[in-house]
Amino acid sequence: MIKHLFLITGCLLLLTVSGQAQQIDFCGEVVPMKRDFVSYRLMDVIKRNLRYQGYLPALRGKAELYFPVIEPILQQYQVPLDFKYLPIVESGLSNATSPVGAQGVWQIMPGTAADLGLTVSAGYDERNHLIKATHAACKLIRMLHDQLHSWTLAAAAYNAGSGNISRNIKRQGSSDYYQLLLNNETAQYIYKIIAIKQLFESPELYMPGFGYNVFSKSTSNGSVFATPAPVSKSGDKDFNTIRIAIGKTTLVKSGIAVYAARLQNNTHFEDGQLISIQLLDDLQANGVYIRKNSSLSGKGWLVSNRVYVDLGFGNSIVLYAEDGKKGVPADLLKTGGAVQLRGVADHKSTAWNNLLPEMPLAMQQ
Numbered sequence: 001m002i003k004h005l006f007l008i009t010g011c012l013l014l015l016t017v018s019g020q021a022q023q024i025d026f027c028g029e030v031v032p033m034k035r036d037f038v039s040y041r042l043m044d045v046i047k048r049n050l051r052y053q054g055y056l057p058a059l060r061g062k063a064e065l066y067f068p069v070i071e072p073i074l075q076q077y078q079v080p081l082d083f084k085y086l087p088i089v090e091s092g093l094s095n096a097t098s099p100v101g102a103q104g105v106w107q108i109m110p111g112t113a114a115d116l117g118l119t120v121s122a123g124y125d126e127r128n129h130l131i132k133a134t135h136a137a138c139k140l141i142r143m144l145h146d147q148l149h150s151w152t153l154a155a156a157a158y159n160a161g162s163g164n165i166s167r168n169i170k171r172q173g174s175s176d177y178y179q180l181l182l183n184n185e186t187a188q189y190i191y192k193i194i195a196i197k198q199l200f201e202s203p204e205l206y207m208p209g210f211g212y213n214v215f216s217k218s219t220s221n222g223s224v225f226a227t228p229a230p231v232s233k234s235g236d237k238d239f240n241t242i243r244i245a246i247g248k249t250t251l252v253k254s255g256i257a258v259y260a261a262r263l264q265n266n267t268h269f270e271d272g273q274l275i276s277i278q279l280l281d282d283l284q285a286n287g288v289y290i291r292k293n294s295s296l297s298g299k300g301w302l303v304s305n306r307v308y309v310d311l312g313f314g315n316s317i318v319l320y321a322e323d324g325k326k327g328v329p330a331d332l333l334k335t336g337g338a339v340q341l342r343g344v345a346d347h348k349s350t351a352w353n354n355l356l357p358e359m360p361l362a363m364q365q
Helices: 036-050 055-076 081-093 110-115 131-150 150-158 162-172 186-203 232-240 330-335 350-358
Strands: 013-017 019-026 257-260 260-265 272-280 283-285 286-292 294-304 306-311 317-321 339-346
Touching: 019 186, 036 150, 036 186, 055 081, 055 131, 055 260, 081 150, 081 186, 131 162, 150 162, 150 272, 150 306, 162 186, 186 232, 306 330
Parallel strands: none
Antiparallel strands: 013 019, 257 339, 260 272, 272 294, 283 286, 294 306, 317 339
16 A cells, blocks of 8 residues: 555645646635636746746755744644745745844744743844744734634734734625735735745646646746756766656545556656656556556656656646655656656546445445
């Protein structure tokens, strides 16, 4: 049994991108991408982030250190994990000081810090203590959610204050963040958080030339995040054999199929290179059927030391590593290792029908 299963969260809206469906949400709350002004604003914020190609890998590196500390505390307070992206927008995960006196990774004001039990003095400021400040931020986020009954509005209130958000809701007669007329900073705040989430969790959508990329970048080549280092001749042998070996096809009850596959020989790897994959099982997912031992080919891109392969199926069939994340770690390409080729299960497939008797009747309908 594959240990890492791809979980599908309900109540997500589908954004059509070049004919493919991409799910966009914040804390499980729908981002109404069907409204043109919402999709245009989000795309504009993402584009602005992409202008600074060099900082994203460094920010990811920082997040790898901070997120393992932040996530368990969020879970302790039952705050959705999407809030881990809030301090990236607030401070870039640094103990910064704002012009108005907000301090630390979570950018907490002095008065708010005192109300939340943090010590703030000339010689000692607990807003700069990651664990204590994260506990305080979670308490504040929970209070804001209890007042506003929405994680999206709670995040907006973290920026503008619950009083400002409540007054705008009452004055405008709407509790829809995406419909409210707010000050410019707060009006963009949620979009910035979602943009960072997208760039962290679905970077392949924003690669020039990827099969279902969001933006047209006809004049760009390679990754939008970083220019890959040139491959030396002495290093070519590291990529002579790229092996992927996993077990037999596994269908899980969430409707995701996992297929065995193997990457064919590559003399070297660089951005945009065509990568061939041999199927070790029959692939049947989302209306697509391909016999085992057939080959699939797609271009690969290196983003923050991880290679993403465009198999030509958009989000329907995606290459995952054994760690449960999309793409393959660059080091894994050199040594070979287990990965997962995942697709949406076809309910008409024999394997799926064989699974049905194990499922509750409600799930079979």
